[in-house]
Amino acid sequence: MGAPSGATPDAPRHLPVMLADVLDALQPKAHETYIDGTFGAGGYTRAILEAANCRVVAFDRDPTAIAAGSELVRTFEPRLSLVHRPFGRMAEAMHDAGLMHVDGVVLDIGVSSMQLDEAERGFSFQSDGPLDMRMACEGPSAADVLNSFSEEQIADIIYEYGEERRSRAIARAVVKARTEAPLRRTRELADLVLRVFHGRKEDGRHPATRTFQALRIFVNDELGELERGLRAAEKILKPGGRLVVVTFHSLEDRIVKQFLAERAGKVDHGSRHLPQKNLQFTPPDC
Numbered sequence: 001m002g003a004p005s006g007a008t009p010d011a012p013r014h015l016p017v018m019l020a021d022v023l024d025a026l027q028p029k030a031h032e033t034y035i036d037g038t039f040g041a042g043g044y045t046r047a048i049l050e051a052a053n054c055r056v057v058a059f060d061r062d063p064t065a066i067a068a069g070s071e072l073v074r075t076f077e078p079r080l081s082l083v084h085r086p087f088g089r090m091a092e093a094m095h096d097a098g099l100m101h102v103d104g105v106v107l108d109i110g111v112s113s114m115q116l117d118e119a120e121r122g123f124s125f126q127s128d129g130p131l132d133m134r135m136a137c138e139g140p141s142a143a144d145v146l147n148s149f150s151e152e153q154i155a156d157i158i159y160e161y162g163e164e165r166r167s168r169a170i171a172r173a174v175v176k177a178r179t180e181a182p183l184r185r186t187r188e189l190a191d192l193v194l195r196v197f198h199g200r201k202e203d204g205r206h207p208a209t210r211t212f213q214a215l216r217i218f219v220n221d222e223l224g225e226l227e228r229g230l231r232a233a234e235k236i237l238k239p240g241g242r243l244v245v246v247t248f249h250s251l252e253d254r255i256v257k258q259f260l261a262e263r264a265g266k267v268d269h270g271s272r273h274l275p276q277k278n279l280q281f282t283p284p285d286c
C-alpha cells in the first residue's frame, strides 16, 4: 500500500499499490464475480467495482478493516459483500454462500498502511505500542512468542522469516531481557535489536525492520495462509479465470512462483526454490 491520500469520507484512505497493473491483469467485466482476498482499505475492491458492472466478494481477517468497509458496501449495494475470514478459507466461504465459481481472485499480500499506522496494533516500531501484530486480533501475540518460546525457536523465526544474519544474537538478547521483565512494547524490542547492532543502521534502515517482519509473518502464519489461499483460489476459479497476486517479500514471491510453475507442470515438488522451513511451533498458553 502506498502513502495516505488526501482522503474524503467516500474515497479510499490509502493509495493502493500497482492498481493499474492489477486491473490490467484481472480485466473486470460486467456480470462477472471477483474475490478480493485482502480488502484492507478497499482500494482494489472499489476500482474493480468502478471498472465494470460486476460483483465483488471481499475478505479480510482484520475485523477493523471489515467494519471500516461498511460504507463502501452501501455505496455499491448490492454488488459488494464483505467476509470476515482469512482468504485461505475463501473456497468454503463461497460454497457456504452457494457461489461455486468465480471469474477472478486478487491477493495483495502483507500488512496495510492502516495497520502500520495504528500504534496500538504493534506492527511498527516507528511509534511505541504493545507487541501485538495480530491481524485477526486473536491467538498468540508477538509478546507471547518472545516471552515464552525457547531461544532457539525465536532465533529460527527471525532467521527464516526475517532473513536476519544476527538472529542468534537477537534471540539471546531477548531471552536475557525477559529474565528481568517480560517484553511488552515495540520500542523495547526495537531498542534491544539496535543494541545488538551497536546502534548502527544498515542502508538507512532500522536494524529491527527484519525482526519485526519475521515476527509478523510468524504470528499471522502468513506463508501458510498464502499457500492455503492459492489452493483455495485454484478450487473456485472457473476455467480461464484469473489469479492476481501482489507480493513484495522474497519468501512470498517464491511460494507464488513455485505454485504457478507446478501447475504449469514445470517444477518437481521439493524444489530448492521452496523456503527452507515452514516453522510450526505449539502456540504458547495465553
Ligand SMILES: C[S@@+](CC[C@H](N)C(=O)[O-])C[C@H]1O[C@@H](n2cnc3c(N)ncnc32)[C@H](O)[C@@H]1O
Residues within 6 Å of the ligand: 001, 014, 015, 016, 017, 037, 038, 039, 040, 041, 042, 043, 044, 045, 059, 060, 061, 062, 065, 085, 086, 087, 088, 108, 109, 110, 111, 112, 113, 135, 225, 226
Ligand atoms: C496490503 S493490505 C491490502 C490493501 C488493499 N489492496 C487496498 O487496496 O486497500 C493487506 C490486507 O489484507 C489483510 N490480510 C492479510 N492476510 C490475510 C488473510 N490471510 N486473509 C484475509 N485477509 C488478510 C490484512 O488484514 C490487510 O487488511
